[in-house]
Amino acid sequence: MKTNSHEVALAVDVDGVLLDLMISYCELFNERYDTNYTKNDVISWEFFLDWNISEEKAFQIFYELYENSKDIPVIDKAVKVYLEDIYKNKIFKPDIVSARKNEYKKPLVDALKLNGIIQGIHYEKLILVDNKPYNKKINFSYDIYIDDNPYLALSIKDYPEKVLLLYNQPWNRSIEDSAIKNVIRVYSWKDVYHYILNFI
Ligand SMILES: [Mg+2]
Structure with missing residues (x-):
């Protein structure tokens, strides 16, 4: 101390x-992959493994959101x-x-x-x-x-x-x-x- x-x-x-961020992430993900996820479904750091997409594709969404950070609540x-x-x-x-x-x-x-x-x-x-x-x-x-x-x-x-x-x-x-x-x-x-x- x-x-x-x-x-x-x-x-x-x-x-x-x-x-x-993950509120916006789920919205964009659902739009793109026709799913119904919410933030509460993100129960691990590597959630994308459970959601059956590659890390690369998962990160594409992160990058798009980073570019439009103003829209994240x-x-x-x-x-x-x-x-x-x-x-x-x-x-x-x-x-x-x-x-x-x-x-x-x-x-x-x-x-x-x-x-x-x-x-x-x-x-x-x-x-x-x-x-x-x-x-x-x-x-x-x-x-x-x-x-x-x-x-x-x-x-x-x-x-x-x-x-x-x-x-x-x-x-x-x-x-x-x-x-x-x-x-x-x-x-x-x-x-x-x-x-x-x-x-x-
Ligand atoms: Mg963090």
């Missing part, structure tokens, strides 16, 4: 944490209020850290802006990382991660100085968070906010 005199670095994920309309308040508190330095390719950076910045999330007010830097290995973000020097990725939850066990606020989603419910000391399941941005303020 850090003291007040240090900055606490936060890694705020985008998909499944700021933007509700925000997870919580109040997220900008919480993030601004966290950033205003000089102890915390939130970066937005997303596993998207650089070519989708502009649509992402625009989508964040559209939802009132602005660099310098709500976050410090926007960092893009590879989506593989799935636990890639663990190698970055963040103290607190706000993420929905089950692989990050499994990896963080080996980094007891870090904390993961695991944003509850259907694809991470199999993670037994109560058995991992430094993983705390959060159900809303209100939960995130309260945890972070209590961290001091």
